[in-house]
Amino acid sequence: MAARQSQRLLRPLLVLTSATALAGGVIYISYRPRHLPGSDPVGDSSLAYSPDGHARPPRFPDVKSRDEQIADLKRSAGVRSDARKDQGWRAIGSSVSRLLGRGGLDDAAQARDDAQEEPYDLLIIGGGATGSGVALDAVTRGLKVAMVERDDFSSGTSSKSTKLVHGGVRYLEKAVRDLDYNQYKLVKEALRERKYFLDTAPHLSMWLPIMLPIYQWLKAPYYWIGVKCYDLLAGAENIESSYFLTRSKALDAFPMLKRKGLVGALVYYDGAHNDSRMNVSLAMTAALYGATVVNHLEVTSLERDVSGKLCGATVKDLVAEKNGRRPQExxxxxxA
Ligand SMILES: Cc1cc2nc3c(=O)[nH]c(=O)nc-3n(C[C@H](O)[C@H](O)[C@H](O)COP(=O)(O)OP(=O)(O)OC[C@H]3O[C@@H](n4cnc5c(N)ncnc54)[C@H](O)[C@@H]3O)c2cc1C
Incomplete structure (x- = not known):
C-alpha cells in the first residue's frame, strides 16, 4: 500500500524533472554561447603617450631595411658593408657584456651575426608565387634562405592569373576521359590545397560561384555528373554543393547571357584570391621568418665552384641604376 503511494508520488516528480531537463536542454541549445564573427571584444586601440604628451607610434616587428638585407647577402660571400656597421658596435657591446658577466643575449646576437657569414642554403631567383612560396616553405623548415627579384614581387605572371584557387574541374574531366590516375591525384591535392588557402588567408581569398550555361539538354547530365564528381572529390574540403539553375533563374542571374537555345545552367564553387597580394604576403611572411628577401635585384650570372657545382650568383642592384647611379654588382x- 505504502509502496503504491510512493510510486504515485514519484512518477509526477520524475516527469517534472525530465520535462525541466528537456526544457533546459532546448533553452541551452537555442541560446548557447556562440562565436559570431565580429563579436570578439575589440583590442585596446588607445595610443600610448610619452610623459611629454606625445603619442608613441606602434611598434612593428624588427624587420631589416633593404640596405641591411643587401648587406646580409654580401656577407654570405664574405663582404662586410656599411649598412651593418652597427654590428661592429654590437660586437663591442657584446665584449663589454661578457666582461661584466652577462653575455647570454649578446652571445646569441653574435651567433646570429656569425651565421650570416655562412653561404645561404637556398638562393631563389624570382619573387613570383613560386619563389615566394618556396622561400616561406624553406625558411619555416629552418633553412637559411635568400630570394631576389629583378622587378617588384608578383610583377610577372603571378599578378596576371585568372585568380582562381582551383582543384581543376577540367583536369578531372581529363582524368576520367583518359583514365589518368595522375590527373586524379593532381585534382585531389589541389582541392586540399584550396582549403588550406581559404583557411589560412581568408582576407585574401573567397569562394567563387561559377556558372556553366547549358545550350543542349543532352549536355546537362554530362556536366551535372562532372560537377557532382568534383563536389564528391572535395569531400569535407568543399563548402557549397553544385546545383542546377533553370533557364529563367540563369537569365535572372546573368541577363546578358545568350538567350537563344539556353536550357539552364549549372553552378559549382571554386576558390578565388587576390593573386598579387597573396604573393606579396608570402614574400613578407618569409622575411618575417628570417629569409633575406630583396626586390629590384637582378641575377646577371650564376657562380660555379671548381667542381662545376652551382654555388651562388652575381646580382645587380637596379634601384641604384633607376636613380641614375652606377649599379652595384x-x-x-x-x-643550392
Ligand atoms: C593567363 C594565365 C592565367 C592563370 N590563371 C591561374 C589561376 O587562375 N590559378 C592558378 O593557380 N594559376 C593560374 N595561372 C598559373 C600561375 O599564374 C603561374 O603558375 C604562376 O604565376 C607562376 O609563378 P612563378 O613565380 O613561377 O612565375 P612569375 O610570376 O612569372 O615569377 C617569375 C619572377 O622571376 C623574376 N625574374 C626573372 N628573371 C630574373 C632574374 N634574372 N633575376 C631576378 N628575378 C628574375 C621575374 O621578374 C618574375 O617576377 C595562370 C597563368 C596564366 C598565364
Missing part, C-alpha cells in the same frame, strides 16, 4: 654565395 656583388656576389651571393649559396649551396
Amino acid at each position: 656583388f656576389k651571393i654565395k649559396a649551396k
Whole structure:
C-alpha cells in the first residue's frame, strides 16, 4: 500500500524533472554561447603617450631595411658593408657584456651575426608565387634562405592569373576521359590545397560561384555528373554543393547571357584570391621568418665552384641604376 503511494508520488516528480531537463536542454541549445564573427571584444586601440604628451607610434616587428638585407647577402660571400656597421658596435657591446658577466643575449646576437657569414642554403631567383612560396616553405623548415627579384614581387605572371584557387574541374574531366590516375591525384591535392588557402588567408581569398550555361539538354547530365564528381572529390574540403539553375533563374542571374537555345545552367564553387597580394604576403611572411628577401635585384650570372657545382650568383642592384647611379654588382654565395 505504502509502496503504491510512493510510486504515485514519484512518477509526477520524475516527469517534472525530465520535462525541466528537456526544457533546459532546448533553452541551452537555442541560446548557447556562440562565436559570431565580429563579436570578439575589440583590442585596446588607445595610443600610448610619452610623459611629454606625445603619442608613441606602434611598434612593428624588427624587420631589416633593404640596405641591411643587401648587406646580409654580401656577407654570405664574405663582404662586410656599411649598412651593418652597427654590428661592429654590437660586437663591442657584446665584449663589454661578457666582461661584466652577462653575455647570454649578446652571445646569441653574435651567433646570429656569425651565421650570416655562412653561404645561404637556398638562393631563389624570382619573387613570383613560386619563389615566394618556396622561400616561406624553406625558411619555416629552418633553412637559411635568400630570394631576389629583378622587378617588384608578383610583377610577372603571378599578378596576371585568372585568380582562381582551383582543384581543376577540367583536369578531372581529363582524368576520367583518359583514365589518368595522375590527373586524379593532381585534382585531389589541389582541392586540399584550396582549403588550406581559404583557411589560412581568408582576407585574401573567397569562394567563387561559377556558372556553366547549358545550350543542349543532352549536355546537362554530362556536366551535372562532372560537377557532382568534383563536389564528391572535395569531400569535407568543399563548402557549397553544385546545383542546377533553370533557364529563367540563369537569365535572372546573368541577363546578358545568350538567350537563344539556353536550357539552364549549372553552378559549382571554386576558390578565388587576390593573386598579387597573396604573393606579396608570402614574400613578407618569409622575411618575417628570417629569409633575406630583396626586390629590384637582378641575377646577371650564376657562380660555379671548381667542381662545376652551382654555388651562388652575381646580382645587380637596379634601384641604384633607376636613380641614375652606377649599379652595384656583388656576389651571393649559396649551396643550392
Ligand atoms: C593567363 C594565365 C592565367 C592563370 N590563371 C591561374 C589561376 O587562375 N590559378 C592558378 O593557380 N594559376 C593560374 N595561372 C598559373 C600561375 O599564374 C603561374 O603558375 C604562376 O604565376 C607562376 O609563378 P612563378 O613565380 O613561377 O612565375 P612569375 O610570376 O612569372 O615569377 C617569375 C619572377 O622571376 C623574376 N625574374 C626573372 N628573371 C630574373 C632574374 N634574372 N633575376 C631576378 N628575378 C628574375 C621575374 O621578374 C618574375 O617576377 C595562370 C597563368 C596564366 C598565364
